[in-house]
Amino acid sequence: MEETLAGSNKNSAKEAEAEAEAEAEAEAGEIWGWSWGAGTDGQLGTGSFQDEYLPKPFRFSTPLSISRLACGGAHSIALSRDGRVLSWGRSDYGQLGHGDFENSGRPKLLEFFEGFKIKRVSAGWNHSAFVTDTGRLFMCGNGSFGQLGNGDTQSCNVPSEVAFFSSKHVEVEEIACGIRHTLALVNDKRVYGFGSNKHGQVGNISSKIQKSCKFPEVADGLENCIVEAVFANGDRSAALTDNGELYIWGRAFSGKLKYSHPRRVPSSSNFSQVALGWHHAVVLSDGEVYMIGNYHHARHGGSSSANVVQDQYFPSAFTIGTNENPSEPSLKKVEGLEGEKVVQIASGAEHSALLTDKGSVMTWGWGEHGQLGLGDTCDQALPQRVNLEEASALVTIRLAVYCGSGFTVVTR
Template structure:
């Protein structure tokens, strides 16, 4: 549930060399304000948002979608949040819900480079490599050495003077990736009852301070992600590691397990019971059960890759000849973006999170229309999923 890191140099290059127009779209569950539409209701079709708090020079460039709240990161390193705030996860010093994006003023003096949203907590990394957390801390998922909740972002003292790269927030746990002189180190804190912390051969109780995750000796981890009781990481060589709650009928993993595959992977997205994995050549694989059609083809095929514990990494059918450039997973729905900029989505649809104008589930990828489609070849689309809602950022360059 996290936005990818950015860099100040990339921001400068994009802003100075080319003018751009960005559109922010949302659909699905909206009864906590998480769609940013100013309405407390579900939306079955994509809604184009108007965000008056942003200027043309500081648009939302990345998103992290949590249980019912959203964290937005602007091109200038500022943070906006909206949606459910009952645990302080919005970081505004209160526990109010917000129907539209609002800048987190306590982070105004920092340039934030990466954000993440869990079920009811949030994490932020600054360009000075510090990490901040806020929201529900009752399982130790904020990493402050206690079980207190915080309504404003608080710097995690354990990582002071350390080089933090990323934070990933799951349902009740968090992961932090940092770089030291010898390579990368990975830490976990929060609930560990399903092995999602990866810190022990036993089922850990809640851990309220960061503990190192073993099993990555001589492995350079470059990306981490978390959702529900799952954790995952990708190495620089494109290898996939998962731990925590087992997918489908498989047992829980109490420590990181590499998924054997001849493919090299560039991105992983976790749902509650499934995962999507994007290979470096644009193919999408799924891991997990078949609840609500979130796996397009629950039958094992000759394209399936069996993991050591019996789980199956299966290629998504219906995408032959289509190169995929982005993936996202909600609680029980999935979304992808093709090389041509088309959004395709499937799975659980009860709240309209598929954006197809209905509440039906879909068992195969369906194309989502973002309003009146405009033929502009020079642009990009990125997609993000919360527990029952979906966002897209469409960018046009000129």
């Protein structure tokens, strides 16, 4: 018995030592960027499991150049420039793809894709998508609504190929994950949707509304467009065309209305970027930012009206209507950006972020988890500058900003 206990203690000591070495190695690794906000599931990638109200550097021991990031409900996926994938955060449905259901507080290489080159990634509430350079689509995580696209409602903790697209001899070009649905843009420019369609977010399938689609279905209403990009968040979908037109469908931005047919946002502007939230959308045109909808989770009241998100700042101007109650979408220019040229936008569930051409990061919206990076949990009606210099002296203008449901990540 004593020998067994001694052996057990020895193994525990070795495990603790190995964990300490890995921690030291990560701390000594290259700084990828900064993260803040909700962190209790490890989604900030810093190794801690707590909310952070100010930007905190996160590192990875292996020097990798990150080309893009995808942030979901409580997990993140990083894509390196050479096509490798790392994931971290919550994995209650296996959305990290590592073959288990263990949360990870630090970026971990996804070994499944050894031998593949990944070109696109997307993170939903608790499912993930990966597109190879040959147009094959793999997915993992929660499949309860058919959002993994393989004809069932099973979840999967390792990436599984969506056989539908290879069987149709089409290549997936772009992918977007919402809360319970997925959009795929293929090489013939058709948009497919699968998963929950309760709010019409998959689209008008075969002239009738289905509550869910377990196999990919073509989303009607975009036949006369050349779609260049697709977007999904919450129960809403969007598509951006080659001439800068924006189409949106799914849950309305206010009320209980829904619309399963893509509706064009009327504007003379050409949109270059789109970021969807749960109840709002942010769009970019010629360096200027516009907003549709509002933040439903904003807390009213407080010491200063300037620090509270009020409906008058972001009216629910875009309500996707029905045949009985049609309404046209409209835009409101985001205030407080005079003299700034914006080069990138991002949105989480109820907050947004932007990056200027001078390398400044600004955030606004819901702040309960510190996702605005301002050192508190206040909401903000107007964009506020995030001080990254306090986190590190390595800030350059070569930054990119991303938002999850209650957290924000900046990479360099």
